[in-house]
Amino acid sequence: MTAGTFEVFDDTFDEEVIDSELPVVVDFWAEWCAPCRMVAPILEELAAEYEGRVRFAKLDVDANPETTAKYGIASIPTLVVVADGETIRLIPGARGKDELIEIIDDSLA
Numbered sequence: 001m002t003a004g005t006f007e008v009f010d011d012t013f014d015e016e017v018i019d020s021e022l023p024v025v026v027d028f029w030a031e032w033c034a035p036c037r038m039v040a041p042i043l044e045e046l047a048a049e050y051e052g053r054v055r056f057a058k059l060d061v062d063a064n065p066e067t068t069a070k071y072g073i074a075s076i077p078t079l080v081v082v083a084d085g086e087t088i089r090l091i092p093g094a095r096g097k098d099e100l101i102e103i104i105d106d107s108l109a
Helices: 013-018 034-049 065-070 097-108
Strands: 024-029 055-060 078-083 086-092
Touching: 013 024, 013 055, 024 034, 034 055, 034 097, 078 097, 086 097
Parallel strands: 024 055
Antiparallel strands: 024 078, 078 086
Protein backbone atom coordinates (compact mmCIF):
# COMPACT_ATOMS: atom_id res chain seq x y z
CA MET A 1 0.00 0.00 0.00
CA THR A 2 1.38 3.40 -0.94
CA ALA A 3 1.14 6.34 1.38
CA GLY A 4 -1.31 9.07 0.56
CA THR A 5 -4.89 10.05 1.05
CA PHE A 6 -7.67 8.08 -0.60
CA GLU A 7 -11.21 9.04 -1.54
CA VAL A 8 -14.27 7.57 0.16
CA PHE A 9 -17.93 7.89 -0.76
CA ASP A 10 -21.32 7.36 0.90
CA ASP A 11 -21.38 3.79 -0.41
CA THR A 12 -17.78 2.92 0.59
CA PHE A 13 -17.52 4.78 3.90
CA ASP A 14 -18.41 1.87 6.18
CA GLU A 15 -16.09 -0.56 4.43
CA GLU A 16 -13.14 1.85 4.12
CA VAL A 17 -13.48 3.77 7.40
CA ILE A 18 -15.74 2.07 9.95
CA ASP A 19 -14.42 -1.44 9.23
CA SER A 20 -10.76 -0.36 8.88
CA GLU A 21 -8.26 -2.19 11.04
CA LEU A 22 -6.27 1.04 11.32
CA PRO A 23 -7.56 4.36 12.63
CA VAL A 24 -8.74 6.69 9.85
CA VAL A 25 -8.67 10.48 9.69
CA VAL A 26 -11.45 11.58 7.33
CA ASP A 27 -11.19 14.98 5.67
CA PHE A 28 -14.67 16.35 4.93
CA TRP A 29 -13.97 18.86 2.15
CA ALA A 30 -15.17 20.41 -1.11
CA GLU A 31 -13.38 21.54 -4.27
CA TRP A 32 -14.58 25.16 -3.87
CA CYS A 33 -13.30 25.43 -0.27
CA ALA A 34 -10.02 27.40 -0.12
CA PRO A 35 -9.12 26.32 3.45
CA CYS A 36 -9.71 22.70 2.37
CA ARG A 37 -7.18 23.13 -0.42
CA MET A 38 -4.70 24.56 2.12
CA VAL A 39 -5.05 21.50 4.37
CA ALA A 40 -4.79 18.92 1.55
CA PRO A 41 -0.97 18.94 1.16
CA ILE A 42 -0.56 18.71 4.94
CA LEU A 43 -2.75 15.60 4.98
CA GLU A 44 -0.68 14.06 2.18
CA GLU A 45 2.46 14.62 4.27
CA LEU A 46 0.80 13.14 7.35
CA ALA A 47 -0.39 10.12 5.35
CA ALA A 48 3.23 9.39 4.46
CA GLU A 49 4.47 9.96 8.02
CA TYR A 50 1.75 7.80 9.60
CA GLU A 51 1.89 5.06 6.93
CA GLY A 52 1.01 1.70 8.44
CA ARG A 53 -0.42 3.34 11.58
CA VAL A 54 -3.20 5.70 10.42
CA ARG A 55 -5.07 6.04 7.12
CA PHE A 56 -6.17 9.40 5.69
CA ALA A 57 -9.39 9.57 3.67
CA LYS A 58 -11.11 12.42 1.82
CA LEU A 59 -14.89 12.75 1.48
CA ASP A 60 -16.35 15.41 -0.82
CA VAL A 61 -19.31 16.84 1.10
CA ASP A 62 -21.12 17.95 -2.07
CA ALA A 63 -21.03 14.48 -3.62
CA ASN A 64 -21.70 12.55 -0.40
CA PRO A 65 -24.59 14.16 1.50
CA GLU A 66 -25.58 11.06 3.50
CA THR A 67 -22.28 10.65 5.33
CA THR A 68 -21.90 14.41 5.70
CA ALA A 69 -25.31 14.60 7.39
CA LYS A 70 -24.69 11.49 9.50
CA TYR A 71 -21.61 13.12 11.03
CA GLY A 72 -23.31 16.51 11.40
CA ILE A 73 -20.70 18.33 9.36
CA ALA A 74 -21.74 21.98 9.34
CA SER A 75 -18.51 23.61 8.18
CA ILE A 76 -15.50 22.50 6.20
CA PRO A 77 -12.81 21.53 6.42
CA THR A 78 -13.63 19.21 9.29
CA LEU A 79 -11.50 16.18 10.10
CA VAL A 80 -13.06 13.21 11.86
CA VAL A 81 -10.84 10.67 13.63
CA VAL A 82 -12.37 7.18 13.58
CA ALA A 83 -10.86 4.18 15.40
CA ASP A 84 -12.40 0.76 15.90
CA GLY A 85 -15.54 1.99 14.16
CA GLU A 86 -16.08 4.82 16.64
CA THR A 87 -15.74 8.56 16.21
CA ILE A 88 -12.90 9.62 18.48
CA ARG A 89 -12.64 13.30 17.62
CA LEU A 90 -13.97 16.04 15.34
CA ILE A 91 -11.46 18.68 14.30
CA PRO A 92 -13.20 21.68 12.71
CA GLY A 93 -11.34 24.26 10.65
CA ALA A 94 -8.00 24.40 8.91
CA ARG A 95 -5.09 23.50 11.18
CA GLY A 96 -1.34 23.50 10.75
CA LYS A 97 0.73 20.32 10.54
CA ASP A 98 2.18 20.49 14.05
CA GLU A 99 -1.23 21.07 15.60
CA LEU A 100 -2.74 18.18 13.63
CA ILE A 101 0.06 15.83 14.70
CA GLU A 102 -0.58 16.77 18.33
CA ILE A 103 -4.36 16.31 18.01
CA ILE A 104 -4.08 12.99 16.14
CA ASP A 105 -1.50 11.58 18.55
CA ASP A 106 -3.57 12.71 21.55
CA SER A 107 -6.76 11.28 20.05
CA LEU A 108 -5.21 7.87 19.47
CA ALA A 109 -3.20 7.61 22.69
